[in-house]
Amino acid sequence: MLGIDDPQIWLAYILCFVSAVGCIIYGAFKWNDDSDNGEVD
Amino acid sequence: MERRFRQWRGGLVALSTPVLGVIILVYLMVIFYLGWLGYKKTKETEDYMVAGRKIHPYILALSYGATFISTSAIIGFGGAAGALGMGLLWLAFMNIFVGIFIAFVIFGSKTRRMGLNLNAVTFPELLGRRYQSRFIQGFSGGLIGIFMPLYAGIVLIGGARFLESTLSIDYDVAVLILTVIVAAYVITGGLIAVMYTDALQGTLMFIGMAILLVFTYIKLGGVTAAHSALTSMSDLVPDSLAAGGHLGWTAMPAFGSPIWWTLVSTLVLGVGIGVIAQPQLAVRFMTVKNDTALNRAVLVGGPFILMMTGVAFTVGALSNAYFYNTLGKISVVVAGGNTDLIMPEFINSAMPETFVILFMLTLLAAAMSTLSSQFHTMGTSIGHDFYREFLKKGELGQTINITRAAIAFTILASVILAYILPISIIARATAIFFGLCAAAFLPMYTGALFWKRMTKEGAIASLLVGTFSSLFWLAFVHSSEAVPLGISKAIFGVDTILTGTWTVVDPILVATPLAFVVAIVVSLMTKPTSKEHLDTCFKE
Structure with missing residues (x-):
């Protein structure tokens, strides 16, 4: 896959992108979620 | 590191120094403006120590990321990928998943709340107050104050070599300039100035x-073409590396081989997990006002780290394909055997040429952003945690001024260390510090947030066992440090007291689990913390 033969490497390569995209989705999903916020005044 | 920038200078002669000088001047003027903003906004202790607990999520994310990623993460670890290959991408994955996601979502939110409930303004103070122990706060502060200058020393050397080579100034002058500039805005503007400047520096790095x-x-x-070219080069791995288990730049090293152990234990697990217990990073969770800010910061932080270590490791490995196409050599050979030179040579x-200038600024920003946070954390650890809270039992007022004086003192220590320590030790400083923090702090930090049954005695035991077993392993077993330190040689007449695979197993893999076990056993054997105190700590 992607010119890399060893699955242990292309898995890491893909996981880097998946985790970064996961962070984006998580942040966007929770963007306005202010329930249970424990806010400072 | 030293040699790297010296040699690099040779490749930069073609660059226009006046243009670069002007760009750096403009950059420094903006930095000073942001430092001044921090100074203006700093009115109370909380402002100076935890940026008033109301930092914007974007600034938090970039400040955390830019502090996390120093010049050595880009140049040193990128170069390691040039030698060892794309297996380092597991570290990039850990940096994003553990360093950002787990850190912010699991640890961040709890840290922020507990910090607020206990009115803690530093990482050692959070731990000390959770376990009701000034000893924990003082010892943690002292540990940071003693070992962080080592880590700051390496970043300082890197940044000063950069100034020396790009502006053609004397190295000693470069150390002085860099120290004075960073110290000026850290001492006057506190954490607000640190985080504002970090955000600018992070943007440049991105x-x-x-x-x-x-x-x-x-x-x-x-x-795909780039990766395929690299895959097809596997028969070019030098014999010395092949003997250590290297199977090519797009393959993991042979399971259980020395290179596999170095890659997996020191790099991927050591640095990948060690980040959670970094005091200069953990304190940042206490700088925002609510959990929404932490969640929003994840959106920025994940892609930021992908662009730092993900890119550095991929480009480092791919430099082999480039050098093979153009010079018929692999990167390590082009760099004369010094992996620190792979990234500079490639760039x-x-x-x-215009990009080389921009990249110079990227590296200066990476050095300064890490340095500023180190200075701030060392100063607060010595001034506030060790001196004021532990030695003086919290009786002195004037936290900000004591911290300012301590920052100046620890900066001086970093500069002196940068001059007197051998380069072989300094080069290991990042790994030493990360490993030590993980072993000393991770068990009691995790217990503080997630295990109400963990007791003060359990925390103290894990702190001491983690610290001293980690230091023992560094000095007597792990050959990367034990050999240059020479303590084992002096006492026992052998480089390391254990042999074989043990000498490549990182201290973090031995000391951290040991400290966890001690924390659990001792906690279960001692009297639980009072319910009233736990209610205060865990108040929602």
Whole structure:
């Protein structure tokens, strides 16, 4: 896959992108979620 | 490191020094403006120590990321990928998943709340108050104050070599200039100034690394073509590396081989997990006002780290394909055997000149952003945690002024260390510090947040066992440190007291589990913490 033969490497390569995209989705999903916020005044 | 920048200077003669000088001047003027903003906004202790607990999520994310990623993460670890290959991408994955996601979502939110409930303004103070122990706060502060200058020393050397080579100034003058500039805004503006400047520096780093990735793939004919070219080079691995288990730059090293152990234990697990217990990073969770800010910061932080270590490791490995196409040699050979030179050599020969200038600024920003946070954390650890809270039992007022004086003192220690320690030790400083923090702090930090049954005695035991077993392993077993330190040689007459695979197993893999076990056993054997105190700590 992607010119890399060893699955242990292309898995890491893909996981880097998946985790970064996961962070984006998580942040966007929770963007306005202010329930249970424990806010400072 | 030293040799790296000296040699690098040779490749930069073609650069226009006046243009670069002007760019750096403008950059420094903006930095000073942000430092001044921090100074103006700092009125109370909380402002100076935890940026008033109301930092913007974007600034938090970039400040955390830019502090996390120093010049050595880009140059040193990128160079390691040039030698060892794309297996380092597991570290990039850990940096994003553990360093950002787990850190912010699991640890961040709890840290922020507990910090607020206990009115803690530093990481050692959070731990000390959770376990109701001034000893924990003082010892943690002292540990940070003693070992962080080592880590700051390496970043300082890197930044000063950069100034020396790009502006053609004397190295000693460069150390002085860099120290004075960073110290000026850290001492006057506190954490607000540190985080504002970090955000600017993080933005510059993001742009620089993004361009580096795109140019590299274009040079090599696209993503798949670039990887395929690298895959087809596996028979070019030098014999010395092949004997250690190296199977090519797009393959993991042979399972259980020395290179596999170095890659997995020191790099992927050591640095990948060690980040959670870094005091200068953990304190940042206490700088925002609510959990929403932490969640929003994840959106920025994940892609930021991908663009830092993900890009550095990919480009480092791919430099082999570029050098093979153009010079018929692999990167380690081009760099004369010094992996620290792989990234600079690649950038100098493969990238357009304008980009080389931009990348210089990226590296200066990376050094300064890490340095500023180190200075701030060392100062607060010595001034506030160790001196004021532990020695003086919290009786002195004037936290900010004591901290300012301590920052100046620890900066001086970093500069002196940078001059007197051998380069072989300094080069290991990042790994030493990360490993030590993980072993000393991770068990009691995790217990503080997630295990109400953990007791003060359990915390103290794990702190001491983690610290001293980690230091023992460094000095007597792990050959990367034990050999240059020479303590084992002096006492026992052997380089390391254990042999074989043990000498490549990182201290973090031995000391951290040991400290966890001690924390659990001792806690279960001692009297539980009072319910009233736990209610205060865990108040929602």
